[in-house]
Amino acid sequence: MRRVGKVDLSLYKGPRDEKDLTMSELRSKIKEIRRRNASRYWYVPEALFLQVATDDLIRQVLVEAPPYQRDEIVQRISQQGKKIFGILVVLGLEARVSNFIEANELQDEKLPFRHDVLTGDIRLSEDEAGDFHERQWEFAAPTFFHGTLHRNLADNLVMPFVKDEEIGHGSFGQVYEVTLDPDHQGEDTLFPRVFARKEFKLDRNPSASRSVVSHRRELKNLAILSRLNHPNIVALLGSYTYNGKHNLLFEMATDGNLAGLLSAPRSVPYASDEVFVIALARLFSAIEQVHEYTEHKIDLSMIGCHHDLRPRNILVTGPNFILADFGLSTFKSPAENSATPFKPTTDDYLAPECEDWENMFHAGTVHRSSDIWSFGCIIAEVATYMALGCSGVGAFREARRYKIRGFELYSFHQGTGPSAAVEDWLTKLQDSSIPTCLLLVLIAWKLLQMDQSKRPNASEVTLLLRRAALCAVAITVQNLFSRIRATADSIDLYLEAVKFESWRYAVGIMNVEDAVQPRSAQSRTMSQFDAILDGLFALRRELESRTSTDRTQRVTMSQLLRLNNDLYLFLGRADRQVFHEYFNLTVAERDDEIFQPSESTEMGLILDEEIRMRATIRHINKLLDSGSVSxxxxxxxxxxxxxxxxxxxxxxxxxxxxxxxxxxxxxxxxxxxxxxxxxxxxxxxxxxxxxxxxxxxxxxxxxxxxxxxxxxxxxxxxxxxxxxxxxxxxxxxxxxSFEPVSLFDIIKASADRLSRSPDLDDKFDLATLLATSLLELHTVGWFHKGLTSSNIVFFSEKGTQKHSIREPFLVGFNHSRSDEHNTFTTGLTDSSSKDYQHPWYIKERFGYRHEFDYYSLGIVLMEIGFWQPLNQLVNSSKYQNMSYEQRRQSLLTNRVPLLKQCMGREFYKAVKWCIEADTGTSEAQESRDKAVLLTFQEQVVSRLRARFVENAE
Known part of the structure; x- marks a missing residue:
């Protein structure tokens, strides 16, 4: 009697009727669950088979074995070899399970077995081995798991695909939509039932095959990108070689690709234009990840380029665009240049540097900026689809038709020159009344630069698209605020509307043109793009519900307050300052309604104390001007x-x-x-x-x-x-007990002593405080009229000789007045102070305006920057003999540019703006003009504050 371990193999001699009945039952069940795949081959669904081949049924088949032996055999079959046992049962060779156990080959993962192994180690007869080898393919249908990098599958395996239909093809192969038999894998498997299979063509010389190279490159690239787990990069499910063909498996796009979307009427997910802009913004964040690849877990950084951006390679799933087809992509070390020889291909979306049309289409050298061009082409087509539909996209392509050397091309350029057809087309689209269309056209202009060095980089494009998307949604929210206020306005609703408007201004999306201006300082805010979008959508839903329900105003106001505050929390520190300044300027215009400190607003919401302060000052100023206070x-x-x-x-x-x-x-x-x-x-x-x-x-x-x-x-x-x-x-x-000292005296005393000069941070902080204070003064409706370094004073304890230049006070209000343009005015009489006044005001002696205070501030800032008093900066007989206007021009030409060296470009720009001080001539500018104050805030206060906030943080 032969034994393997403790297993008695003699139990298979002399079968009984009961055993035969059970064996027949199992054989019948296995045959019943067999199915044909898409190629009409039989296979046994694994999950279904495992349900049929239960331990109890196997135990009944092994009824003749003693209980202690039966349990051990059942356990070995159940844990390691149910499929092998099932094949033997179907063939009536169940007794040969002992051969597999004895040879230690009862392991399903070893399927399929080679014929020589079956006749050799396992010792089956030639006929038995032949039958087993033929039948095993039905049971060996492969299972698929997420994360499988690559597997070589036997050519005779039967794939458990109930659907396997071609849905597209390219230069190197075909793409199939595949449906996996749901009964082949268990419920706990992560592999999707429907997925895409990309099959690479088989060439006669596999070692030199372009498809083999493309497969290897794409597999490598996808393996690299899979670590990012980016939701807008197509997910690689697995890779295998079968019948000599390489296959990549991907998640299936439910709605085809962008090319198909743009060639058909609008579908439900894209009924709203904003969906396109949001989808493009999220998609380009994936391209940015390709361009600037960073994987922190393994400390890996690379620069990449897709090289094949086109609508056909952008998959569509619901409202999302997915980046796909990385067969031409490249990744390099950050130390290397991104320049790469162009890989010849035919495409309307190629950048002009890819091919030399005048030199037989000779391949050029491309950089990551070629992806930027290609994406600009895609944006132009999406904008066309928004405005003109799918027929417009076709007409746009026809308009680009261009013939050269017998070839008919549809590119967005004409070799070394721009395409007049594209420029004309975008110009017409730019007149569109659709805000989202205009947003995309303005971005497309920035990307479609013939000179690749002038195209924005990937991070800049991501910021542009994200701000454009937020702008598109914010416009709808602002419109809802306007609609509601037109029928049921209140102070509370007004304040919430202004808060939202202030948020838009701080983010830089007040209008379409502003939204597409680069603002790199907002990268931190824009990184929270999806969360901000959620906040905007929540606010929009709340406003929509206000127009369609009978909920009480108190509940609605409370919710609006919370949602507005949530958006505010996404702002960076500098943007929050901008928010408050815009809010202050706007609210001050309605001081007649909110000035009283004791006033309670309609819903009991409490106004910010500082807002009440400004509104009160502004209101009192109006009353005094009108004579209402006697x-x-x-x-x-x-x-x-x-x-x-x-x-x-x-x-x-x-x-x-x-x-x-x-x-x-x-x-x-x-x-x-x-x-x-x-x-x-x-x-x-x-x-x-x-x-x-x-x-x-x-x-x-x-x-x-x-x-x-x-x-x-x-x-x-x-x-x-x-x-x-x-x-x-x-x-x-x-x-x-105290000692006052002016800024002029401090600068004069320490101008020639480097050790007593303040550091750069202190200079920026002082400049920021002064500019902010002047903005506040103008906000409440008053001009200073005498801003000089002598009228900036610091106080400290006498004898300490320590004056904190971060605690300045504006004095010298003896010539100040309100900003009412018809107010009586007097000017400075001190001749040394006239160099701080705008030449136009010195000449005309009337019509004081905001810009004149800005000019004075610019002179003070220049003194702070150089840390020298004005009379030393311009101490020359030539300067003294100039007119005041000539002096101004001399400062702009000879002095102000030097600030870049000692204070940096932003400080220089702020001072230059102040001293240029465009005065204009319209009467409207002589009154308090919100636009002028906002421009000052943007061009001066924000520039200076950038460093101030950085220091504070």
Whole structure:
């Protein structure tokens, strides 16, 4: 009696009827579950077979074996060789299972067996081996698993594909839609039932086959990209070689490719234009990952290029575009140049540098920028589809028809020159009233640059497309706000609408043109693209529900507040500052409705305290201008209560005895009327303005408005002037406890001593604080009119000789007035201060406007940048003999450009903008103009703040 281990193999001699019946039952069940695949070959679905070949049934087949032996045999078959046992049962050779056990070959993963193994190690007869070898293919149908890199499959295997139909073809092979028998793999398998199979052509000389090379390259590229797990890069499911042909398996695109989408009427997922822009933005983030490949887990960085971007290679699944076909793609070390010899292919979307049309289409050298061109072509076609539908896409292609050397081409260029047809087409599309179409056309212009060095890089294109997508959705949200406010406006709804508008402004998507301007500083914000989109969609749904339901306004307002706040949280620190400045400027325009500190808004929402401060100041300013406030003596104090002390330039330090009979140090500024002494009307106006200014500057103000708090005014006939009193920060009752110093004095004292000059960060911080303070002053409706480095003051304890230049205060309001264009005005009389005033104002002497304060700020910023007072920067007889306009031009030509070397390009641009100070001539610009303030905020405040915020972080 032969034994293998403890297994008694003699049990297979002399079968009984009961065993035969059970064996027949198992054989019948196996035959019943057999199926034919798409090629009409029989196979046994594995999962179904495993359900049939249960341990109990196998145990019944082995009924003659003693119990202790039966359990061990059943266990070995169940764990290792159910398929092999099933083949033997079908052939009536179940007794030969002992041969497999004895040869240690009862292992299903070894299927299929070679004929010589069956007759050799396993010791089957020639006939038995022949029958087993023929039948085993039905049971050996391969299973598929995610992550399989490559498998070589036996040519006679029967594929468990119930559908295997060609759906496309290319230069190197065909693409098939494959449906895997759902009963072939278990429920826990991750492999999809429907997938795509890319089969590469078989050449006669496999070693030199272009398809073999393409397969290897694409397999390698996909293996690299699979580590990214990017949702917009086609997922490689597996790879195998079968019947001498290489196959790649991919997730199946449910809706074909972009070429098919653009050639048919619109489908439901793409009924809205914004879906296209969002899909393109997400798709290009995948291209960016190819261009700048980074895998942190294995510390791998490479530069890549797709080399074959076209609509046919962009798969469509619902509202998503998937990047596919990496057969021509390349990856290199970051140390290498991205230049790659062009691999000849036929394509309408090739960049002009790919081929030399004048030299028999000789292949050129391409960079990653060739992908940018190709994507620009795709964007142009998508924009055409939005505006004109699939017929428009066909007409666009026909318009590009171009003949050269007997060839008929449809490229987006004409060799070394641009395509006039494409330029004309995009120009016409640019007139479209569809915002999303215009967005894409403007981006296409940027990408379709003949000079590849002028095309944006991948990260810049990603930012452009993401902002374009956000702009497209934000426009619909803004329209909903407008619709709702047209029927049921309220302060609360107005504030939420302004908050959303401020968010759009901060992100740079107020309009289509702004949305396609590069803003690289927003890369962190835009990296949260999908989350921001979700927030916009949630806000839009909330507004839509407000128009279609009867929910209470309180609930809706609360939800709008939360959703707006969620969007705000996505802003970076610098963008949040921009948000607040835009919000402040806009809300200030409705100060008549929200100025009262005690006022409660309709839904009980609490306004930001600083907003109320600005609105109150603005409102009081309007009342004073209109004469609605008649008590001009409210803040007037008696001259006897003011004891003048130390002189500080044109100002004084004094001791002021207040109503509480306590004395404290104050700052005094003078508003003289000597040259108008006999003009009673002028005196009255100056008196009223002084009273108004005192009232205005006494209001509680935001910390960013760096002005002293006014505590009253008085009249001194001996000086022929009015005095404004200001509290000094942290001043004690004694005037000897503090020491004021001006910016001019600090710069002058340390200009020639490098060790006492502030560092670059301190200069930027000071410049930012001054620019922000001036913006705040203009926001509440007031001009400074006397901004010089002498009117920027710092306070510190006497004797310490330490002055923090991060704590400046604007003084010198003795010439200030509101921004009402018809207000009486006086100018600076100090000749040394005139170099801080715009030449146009010095010449005309009337019509003060925002730009004149900006000019003054520009001169101060220039002093800070060079850390030299103006009189030293321009100390030459030639300069002094110039007119004020010639001096301005000289500064712009000879001095301002040098700021780039010591302060950087952004500081230089801010100063240049201020000193250029476009004044214009329209009357509208003489009044408070929101557009002017926003431009100042963008061109100056934001530029300076970029460094300021960086330091703070």
């Amino acid at each position: 008590n001009s003596d409210e803040m007037r104090v008696e001259l006897s209560h003011v004891l003048l002390g130390q002189r500080f330039g044109q100002h004084h330090i004094a001791q002021f005895t207040g109503p509480d009979q306590k004395s404290r140090s104050v700052w005094v500024e003078w508003r003289g009327y000597g040259r108008h002494g006999t003009d009673e009307e002028v005196q009255v106006q100056l008196y009223r303005r002084t009273a108004r200014l005192a009232e205005l500057l006494s209001q509680e103000k935001p910390p960013s408005l760096r002005t002293l708090d006014c505590c009253g005014f008085f009249h001194d006939p001996t000086r022929v002037a009015f005095g404004l009193l200001f509290d000094i920060p942290s001043a004690s009752a004694s005037s000897d």
